[in-house]
Amino acid sequence: MDKAFSTIILAAGKGTRMKSDLAKVLHPIGGVPMLAYVIAAARAAGSGKIVAVIGHQAQRVRELFHDDDLVFVEQKELLGTGHAVLQAKSAFGAAREDVIILCGDVPLIRPETLKSLYNKKMQDGAAVVVLTTILDDPTGYGRVVKAVDGRIIKIVEEKDANAEEKLIREINSGIYCVESEFLFSAVGRLKNNNVQKEYYLTDIIEIAYKDGIRAVSLMVSDHDEVMGVNTTEELRRAERIIKERSSEKNA
Secondary structure: OOOOEEEEEEEOOOOHHHOOOOOHHHOEEOOEEHHHHHHHHHHHHOEEEEEEEEOOOHHHHHHHOOOOOOEEEEOOOOOOHHHHHHHHHHHOOOOOOEEEEEEOOOOOOOHHHHHHHHHHHHHHOOOEEEEEEEOOOOOOOOEEEEOOOOOEEEEEOHHHOOOOHHHOOEEEEEEEEEEHHHHHHHHOOOOOOOOOOOOOOOHHHHHHHHOOOOEEEEEOOOHHHHOOOOOHHHHHHHHHHHHHHHHHHHO
16 A cells, blocks of 8 residues: 655754764664654654755764664755755655655654644645644744644744734744645745844745645644754653653553
């Protein structure tokens, strides 16, 4: 049976806040590189092809995951998430397909949530579905700006948000389900007119809105699922949660 969707995993980052030379996605959780959890979630959700965009310590990542049926593409210059996705274009053919985009540093995402994300896209008929959550304190996260009918107008990063946008508590998780033809067309049109001078994947939402293409959100209630692991403290927290999940499963 054909798999429902393909997956792109963004795994090129250095992870400087880890204060380690090790690539971020290779930091272990329970003795296993955190990237392994993301790959496992994608597979369990029903993903077919999985394309990993690697950069920092690319050869080491390849060696550690050489037994997996991953497709590796390399981001030679770390110019942002939009640029990273563009590097994956060569791994996809001309046929339209749905693509889930994951971050390699979000090891707590559940397969069931990814299935729901894909199902939401199928049921809604949207070109893009963004996985979001509500935070009491959204400081530091990209805010989800919506029209009155629920469509997403844009996602604005903290550093680029105005005072009104910073009051929004619905935040972008960095996880998406996108129709491939629109995805690669949109990332090819991105500009780096922002504080970081990077090509933000989030800007494809504003492109969709301006083009009259539907983008909507799916909200996840468990904040832990979309927690990015950027520090050693967050690494320890993720390990505790994974142990708790394992205990609950075996109880």
